[in-house]
Amino acid sequence: MMGQAGNQDQLFYSFNLDEHVPRDHLLRGIDRFLDLGDLRQHLAPFYSHTGRPSIDPVLMVRMLVVGYCFGIRSERRLCDEVHLNLAYRWFCRLGLEDKVPDHSTFSKNRHGRFRQSEAFRYVFETVLRRCMSEGLVRGEGFAIDASVIKADANRARGVPGAEVVDWRKEEASSRAVREYLDALDAQNPGHDHAGEEQPPSTPPKNVSLTDPASRWTAASGGPAFYAYSTNYLIDLHAGVIMDVEATPAHRSQEVDATKTMVNRVEARFCIKPQRLVGDTAYGTAPMLGWMVQQKGIEPHVPVWDKTERKDDTLSSSDFDWNEQANEYRCPQGHALRSEWRQFTNPRSRITKADTVIYRASQHDCKQCPSKDRCCPNTPVRKIARSVHEAARDVARAISATPAYVQSRSDRKKVEMLFAHLKRILKLDRLRLRGLTGAQDEFLLAATAQNLRRMAKRLTPSGKQEVAMAQ
Template identity: 75%
Template sequence: MMGQLGGGQDKLFYSFNLDNHVPRQHLLRGIDHFLDLGDLRRHLAPFYSPMGRPSIDPELMIRMLIVGYCFGIRSERRLCEEVHLNLAYRWFCRLGLEDAVPEHSTFSKNRHGRFRDSDVLRHVFESVLGRCMSEGLVKGEGFAIDASIIRADASSVRGVPGSESIDWGCVKGQSRAVREYLEALEEANPAGTEAAEMTETSTPPKRISLTDPAASWTAAKGGLPFFAYSTNYLIDLQAGIIVDVEATPANRSHEVESIRTMIERVEQRRDLKPRRLVGDTAYGSAAMLAWMIEEKEIAPHVPVWDKTTRKDNTLSSSEFLWDELANEYRCPTGHALRSDRRKFRNPRSRVTKADTIIYRASQLDCESCSMKDRCCPNTPFRKIARSIHEAARDEARRIAKTPEYKRSCRERKKVEMLFAHLKRILKLDRLRLRGPSGAHDEFLMAATAQNLRRMATRLMPGSKQMNHAVA
């Protein structure tokens, strides 16, 4: 007999348990097992008034944001709709079938107020990291560092040349990102100070966005330029757990400097300092290598940023022999290159603005040398600029010849895989929030979601298969 939908008598009473309708292997069950927000209210208590109507539970908002970032739901309006409809999302957010979902505007009100004032998203990230450490996923022996460019929520059309004078007071509908940018400029360079005068004479950016002026004008190789920020990850190499994240403008100098901030913050807050640090050539400058070795006592598993190799078939500086005791170079024919040809009553450092010391050969030696055409064909004598941090560069070159360095190069792919996951699975290839604080919020939440997903898939039986299903 053929059945018919709705053919039976309607029930007067229903027994419904939300927990029974969430699969045991669902990714959110694993995430919920490792997420502990027990001290969230204590952290936020100073930022709430003791009087008035009760607010939306901050734990509910954080749980909803975690759902959005874990499953690539980029719109908070759509996130509210999905939590309203999806039983698993309701279960994770501790909402019953009849409980109301907060309005999407609640998130922006709290984000621009107490959430940023209390830096609660950093607090949530740190608590999840602490759970990763207690579960044994962070070894602390080796860290990897890298940066990835994320498009800003700023149209290239709404940009002006950096050399053009801008009256920000007349910018139509001055946004919160513009106000944040102007406040940062005023704080860094108060009017009338020497720093402000230096800023006015420094090289302006090529292009500035009128909607998000802190975003950098950049371009990927072979693509059109755009406004962007960089997310910088510091990860532990054992399980690929993100131990710190920092938002910076999308330029190399800011990306490289972020490593100091993150290494020192992790050491201060978590008492973690790696034995080795893995990175690409961008982190191989002489000053950075010296900082790792001499100040932090970290072995740099980083390629040396070396521009001394010549491409015109003439002798490179590596073909000259360095004599530490004599403080001089020796060319292949045995002639000396010195920083001083005579002694001074008051010794001179000879250090240039580029933190180098210039070693020069004698012009008489070079004129009569049989190898002049291969050494310095276009100059009367040969010069070599030696970095004051050359000893650190030599140590990095020595490490690069070890088997451990080759293993580090393979392990560095873990941080690149996290960036691919960030953009393809979590859908964070373009920011939704503006300004440095918006980038800070989004990158912290995304890193928190990635750590939670990593714990759930590695430590909860069966969660890995469900993770692939929801991705």
């Protein structure tokens, strides 16, 4: 006999939302480690004491965590998903009859009190402290790297970097443009940027009219686009993200972000790593000098060295350095010095590039049998020695140790986080514009990654693949 579902409405329902969320659901593990009990107190100074009650900020942050954990990039779609999905409702502490906030609420709070109070950084650091209390952070070794994320900027909506732009036109109504002009004012107080596109420095190749703080780049090897970089500082024990910083997609700014993050982690958590692992981009002389001489951190980083010659002539490494005599010795035994006579007023001899030039004697080079292999095109041989050369020597010595080999393998953990960010969390293109918009997205994504890390490493069912998490 064929059955047929009845359509008679029940008079009473007994429905427990908790019973309908699977025990192995990813959100159960995340909920165990997400404590936002102090968030309201953190935001209290930014709310009025009068008027109608606002949307609960804890509810909004929990909804955003759902969106970033499950790759829901649109806040409009996020509201629909929370309305329909029982697990999402359970995680956000919403009953079946509770109303989901409108998507416009997120924008109003993000550009207002959330940004003023640095609420997203507060949530990120709250989750990080939980990672530390659960034993996932050792603080012995950190890794640093950056990944390029496309900005929400049309490639066709740009102008050459050297072209003067009148920002007083309709583009000035954009929040990203106003933020960009405010940043220029901070760099050059008292300077009018209304009709100027850049501060007096080397301009970029192209400037976006919709998001001028983004950087024109072709880092992926394909067509150029406007982008930002997300910079991760991770602990190598379990791959926990210790800090994140948004920068325009430019190598020098990515390297500078390292100092900001290392100093911030030390100031807020009293943690300074013994070793810092990075690729060649972080092996510049000033960066190595900062790590070794200022911070006392072992640089497990390849040295950025352009002194090696490829035309069979002698390189700087073929010369012996004598620290006590402050001179180099060539293979023939001749000296290269920064000065060949004494001056009444001593001179530092440091160039604008933070180097000291050591020169051989013209008499020695003229009669030297190895001149054709040493300096065939110049009268004397010169060597530019960085003021941070001692730190570079430390990095070279570390590169010959087994610990360095292990560090090169450990560095893959930060690359895996970037792959997870783009493939699983779907953050391969930003939704928000401006540097602060990029920072908000990167902080929330890093928070989601740390929460997922705890849920999958510290819960009984976390080691299993959770189908609903994809």
